[in-house]
Amino acid sequence: MRKLASAAMVAVMSVCLITGVKAGEVEVLHWWTSGGEARSAAELKRLLEAKGHTWKDFAVAGGGGESAMTVLKSRVVSGKPPTAAQIKGPSIQEWGDEGVLATLDEVAKQGGWDELLPAVVANVMKYKGSYVAVPVNVHRVNWMWVNPDIFKKAGAKIPTTWDEFIVAAEKIKAAGYIPVAHGGQAWQDSTTFESVVLGIGGADFYRKAFVDLEPSALNSPTMIQAFDVLRKIKHYTDKDAPGRDWNLATAMVINGKAAMQFMGDWAKGEFTAAGKKPGVDYECVAAPGTAGSFTFNIDSFVMFDVGAGSSQEAQMALAATIMEPEFQEVFNLNKGSIPARLNMPRDKFDSCAHTSMDEFVASAKTATLVPSMAHGMSTFSSVQGAIYDVVTKFYNDDKMPAEKAAETLAAAVKDAR
Amino acid sequence: MNKAVGRQHRAGRLFIYGCLLLVAVYYLVPLFVMIMTSLKPLDEIRTGSLLGLPLNPTLEAWRVAWGSACTGVSCEGLKGYFWNSVFMVVPAVVISTMIGAFNGYVLTQWRFRGSDVLFGALLLGCFIPFQVVLLPMARTLGFLGISGSVAGLVFVHVIYGVAFTTLFFRNFYVNIPRELTNAARIDGAGFWLIFFRIVLPLSPPIIVVSVIWQFTQIWNDFLFGVVYSAGNQQPITVALNNLVNTSTGVKQYNVDMAAAIIAALPTLVVYVVSGKYFVRGLTAGSVKG
Amino acid sequence: MHALKIENVYKSFGDTEVLKGINVAIEPGQFLILVGPSGCGKSTLLNIIAGLEAATSGHIYIGEREVTNLSPKDRDIAMVFQSYALYPNMSVRKNISFGLEIRKVPKAEQRETVQRVATMLQIEDLLDRKPSQLSGGQRQRVAMGRALARDPSIFLFDEPLSNLDAKLRVEMRAEMKELHQRIQSTVVYVTHDQIEAMTLGDLIAVMKDGIIQQFGPPQVIYNAPKNMFVAGFLGSPSMNFIPAVVEQTESGLGAFLEGGAGRIFIPLVHCTQALKAWVGKAVVLGIRPEQITHAPEHEGRIQIGVCRINRVELTGPDALVTTCLNKTDVIARVQPSSLCQVGETMALGFDTSMIVAFDPATEEAIV
Amino acid sequence: MPVSHSKTFFKDLASAAALERLLPKLVMAPTFVVTLVFIYGFIFWNAWLSFSSSRMLPRMDWAGFTQYVRLFSNDRWWVAAENLAIFGGLFIVLCMAIGLFLAILLDQQVRLEGAIRTVYLYPMALSFIVTGTAWKWLLNPGLGIEKLVRDLGFENFTFDWLVDPEKAIYTVVIAGVWQSSGFVMALFLAGLRGIDDTIIKAAQVDGASLPSIYWRIVIPSLRPVFFSALIILSHIAIKSFDLVMALTGGGPGYASDVPATFMYAFSFTRGQIGLGAASAMMMLAAVVAIIVPFLYSELRRGRNE
Secondary structure: OHHHHHHHHHHHHHHHHHHHHOOOEEEEEEOOOOHHHHHHHHHHHHHHHHOOOEEEEEEOOOHHHHHHHHHHHHHHHOOOOOOEEEOOOOHHHHHHHHOOEOOOHHHHHHHOHHHHOOHHHHHHHEEOOEEOEEEEEEEEOOEEEEOHHHHHHHOOOOOOOHHHHHHHHHHHHHOOOEEEOOOEOHHHHHHHHHHHHHHHHHHHHHHHHHHOOOHHHHOOHHHHHHHHHHHHHHHOOOOOOEOOOHHHHHHHHHOOOEEEEEOOOOHHHHHHHOOOOEOOOEEEEEOOOOOOOEEEEEEEEEEEOOOOOHHHHHHHHHHHHHHOHHHHHHHHHHHOOEOOOOOOOOOOOOHHHHHHHHHHHHHHHHOOEEEOOOOOOOOOHHHHHHHHHHHHHHHHOOOOOHHHHHHHHHHHHHHHO | OHHHHHHHHHHHHHHHHHHHHHHHHHHHHHHHHHHHHHHOOHHHHHHOOOOOOOOOOOOHHHHHHHHOOOOOOOOOOOHHHHHHHHHHHHHHHHHHHHHHHHHHHHHHHOOOOOHHHHHHHHHHHOOOOHHHHHHHHHHHHHHHOOOOOHHHHHHHHHHHHHHHHHHHHHHHHOOOOHHHHHHHHHOOOOHHHHHHHHHHHHOHHHHHHHHHHHHHHHHHOOHHHHHHOOHHHOOHHHHHHHHHOOOOOOOOHHHHHHHHHHHHHHHHHHHHHHHHHHHHHHHHHHOOO | OOOEEEEEEEEEEOOEEEEEEEEEEEOOOOEEEEEOOOOOOHHHHHHHHHOOOOOOEEEEEEOOEEOOOOOHHHOOEEEEOOOOOOOOOOOHHHHHHHHHHHOOOOHHHHHHHHHHHHHHHOOHHHOOOOHHHOOHHHHHHHHHHHHHHHOOOEEEEEOOOOOOOHHHHHHHHHHHHHHHHHHOOEEEEEEOOHHHHHHHOOEEEEEEOOEEEEEEOHHHHHHOOOEHHHHHHOOOOOOEEEEEEOEEEOOEEEEEEEEOOEEEEEEOOOOHHHHHHHOOOEEEEEEOHHHEEEHHHOOOOEEEEEEEEEEEEEOOOOEEEEEEEOOEEEEEEEOHHHOOOOOOEEEEEEEHHHOEEEOOOOOEEOO | OOHHHHHHHHHHHHHHHHHHHHHHHHHHHHHHHHHHHHHHHHHHHHHHHHOOOOOOOOOOOOOOOHHHHHHHOOHHHHHHHHHHHHHHHHHHHHHHHHHHHHHHHHOOOOOOHHHHHHHHHHHHHOOHHHHHHHHHHHHOOOOOHHHHHHHOOOOOOOOOHHHOOOOHHHHHHHHHHHHHHHHHHHHHHHHHHOOOHHHHHHHHHOOOOHHHHHHHHHHHHOHHHHHHHHHHHHHHHHOOOHHHHHHOOOOOOOOOOOHHHHHHHHHHHOOOHHHHHHHHHHHHHHHHHHHHHHHHHHHHHHHHO
16 A cells, blocks of 8 residues: 555656656647758757757648648647747738737847847737747848859850840850740749849839739839730740749759749759859849849748647747757758848858848848748738739730730739738 | 451450550559659659660669658658558548448438438538538537547548448448348347348448548548648658658659659559459449449 | 237328228237238238338237337247348358347257258258258248247238249148148238238238228138229139119019120129119129139029120130120130130120129229 | 236337337437538538638628629639539540440450459559649650650650640649549449340340440440449549649649639638638539439439339
């Protein structure tokens, strides 16, 4: 009898001990499932586990997070949200409206986030003045990736305006290369398109069209011009482009089949994986007409309200870990982007990243720092989707006049708001 | 006369075999491409022809897909997920087949007022697009406290599989004469005894059909699997999707293909091994309206 | 004590009423036949007795107890089905012993019973076969065996012989009759075959439209049918119905039949009291074919008429000839030896002692 | 047994019988509840959503027919609806035709029947994701069939339906038929095996030729099989989601979008749950309009037989 009692005592005590450490579990929903991204996520896991918490991986790949969003909505509806999920841009506000997010103000205060983060980034992370999300990186979208060899062979100059682009593209085509590597998927069409709009209309026009969604900008001569340019770009792509994944398009630039690709800086990972060096084997330049401007795409983790307790501790630890320089550095080296926090040592980063960092700070001052429409930073997903539909429809339907496209765009956006 | 008939007959045979073989090629090409690709090294895929035989066949891709491909932060291949799927499929198939058998038994041998209407309603129900049920089902699972668990996933698969299993069993049992169960009732057997002693022993053909159908459906399901499973309990289709859908990095087509075949292997085996019984089971009555 | 009593049983499926107040009672050891055309409700009634279907209202008693709300297994009955309903997955032995097994009869006793029944039905060497390996007649025997093994208070038969060929059916009919006489069990037997009904039954209930039209011993029903339906249903070829007008003559009540070759006077000797009211009115006279034969054979109350023969059918032992009386086809049963050709005339003798008269409006017998 | 048992004993028996009469209903009860809640309840819930202003997550307010108005003015929806008509029609007809044709051929006492049948049947075992991936390769002009034929020396051969917005939906048909026709073949084969031989013999005695025996006698008697196949195929066609996603992703542009992908995109990716719900209601309405008459007539026939 006494034996039994003491055994029970031990059992009770050991339970107390375990909870005493307050080691929690985080369940992180993300769609980084392969290559450099998976390694980056693994790094986060390692850092968190070093703090004594456990990481329950919840990876759902596919379509830039489309499946993951479905899963996330179901989980929130079921009343069991994950600890953190990869959500960015205005969607953070939408989730904030649902009242399911946890506030990170305490962690932010301890970490001095207000000083570390540029105002633009910090604003995206806050809902009604409170931090609810942690940024992991800043992508620049308006890049053009260039194979300098082909330009040399074709005798073309790397374009800085869209007029120059056409001249160069003609030469490259004549030399027997594909001028533009492209994957015909809606988001890639729009990624190219937003660079065109930014290059032709400038940052103010871009903001009016894609942030303020003014009909006068959406259905304007400038927009018509942008659509015309998009169609010209299409003529410089190969006919197998539809449905192609972006990384295969990048591979065409790497392998010397195509001269240029309009893509965000995640494309750099492909070059790096192929053993190519920036400035030597490839060039990273701003898309024509967008030098000095910066379309940003910030990946971030939103923290869900999981109630008090050990999992909340783990959640806070996760938020803090993401903001630590150690993680920001490793992660962004892997991913090709730049850290979201300022004043990081930059010696490990390459020249493209350096350009990106400089322009990020500079463009913030000149008001040419704009959110990426194609990557859900400027509007709610419904509007983004409506724009996608029009752009991709125009891109794939050569019979559709640019005027019609601009008109449809304004109407579709109005409908989706 | 006889010769002419013989020649005509031979021409007919030739036509039959010609058609059958031609169609067989159409059916086999995709599998052939998948297998060949999975056996090639990556650079050979980029340069060579899609239909070409591998010059340096290697099982490396298979090894990677099974044991070391990344499906998230962990890079342990499909092997863990494979068993997740097994633990989900087996109970789901067993339970839905069982319920289907009970329902079919009641709907044919113990009809009651409104049972036909119920059956019609059930049948209509299998046309509901599954996307519609995702959110309300999520809430229900949360309410029942089985969200994000294997039990929850089994629950969902059973619910949306019962319509089909019921259809199969009902159409099979409709051919069992009512007199047979009546005779058993007179002999003193009750509802369950009749089912287990008389009806069930007649059922193997249709059980095979139902099991094959359910097994394939559930094993291959992605939508429910991805939405209702929690992190480390995801079924193999979700892992396959994670593995194939790279957002960054080089696409390893050979690994993708090997993984796709691994994910499809159990259902393939089921079809190949029991295909004969499948057709037999269908013959035995399931196709009779 | 009745072996079976059915009291005021009604049954409807949805809006259609298939049984409209059935009342029947039989004594132990009696062989009751439920006979009628398909759709008359006889099988439904049998199922209700068995408990396979529930009556909408009414009561069923087996022996001294009411079984209306009992399930089949508690009613102490056995049943043989039209399709035999042998369990296809079980051997003959198992088929026979299944009911015993469920009732937890000891193993040894089961074996003994199976042996006894098998011997009785001469199916010993079939015991280890599956039903699919048996012929129709063998299956029928096994189905009987399954019922016999149980030794119930009532046997129910649902058209057990209708799936057999003609010869086998006659054999089995005789065998069943003999078996019943031997074991003296109470039987309810459904059939649409009037010969089975006549030969097997102690009592017959003729059914139509969910109503028992007449209930009684076979010969009574045959000779004194209550209405035209019963009269027409029993007997083959069925009774001739001839429209006629009742007249009062010097020799009593009677009617004239107008044929192609002359007038025949038919005296009406039964129920004269009731028929008096019908003088001058139209009735239907029912005469069975065997009561119209070739003339010389008969004695007694015989009327002879010369008739034109329109059709001749030979059946072997005798011949059926058709003539036309009162504009109605009338069939007579004659000896083949006295047969004439189609178109010729023939003297036919009418045995008027068995003639029944019916009210043409209600089709009820005039009594 | 003592005689005195009778009263209560028989009462017990009666209540046991009542229980037994209740039992079938009890057994069906879970299915009934499940159908009511998880199918019709959810449909009702969805109908409600379609009249709400729900965006990212469900919100139960009343917005009238706004979502339907938006749906009908959405160009993409009409593309999706037209695609379903093209895909569904072709898919069902081709699967039935090929399945029946193969079944008849296989029913001619063919050698190696088992092996051939397995070959025809195996695609059904694969998930649509796998099917889509494999066919994406084969149909890709730069990788698959077009390249192969060109490598054989036919330089002008083009087969670029996958990347042609006008033809992309037909590639979905090709892959879909590939996947499902074998199963239909099995259904028909089973149906053929179930036909009474004497009917065919009788027709032969009557002097009918083999094709006309099939056309006039065998095929009409396969009516129930056509019904089963129709149910299963239309079920697959209407729910064709995975296949489209894996093969074309709805592209190029949204040229090969179908209602299922449309509904998914708007409900989950676009955060327009109300609109998605409205599109789902339209899908259900189409199903009801097509399937219910069939179901009704077949079930009635079944009851009368």
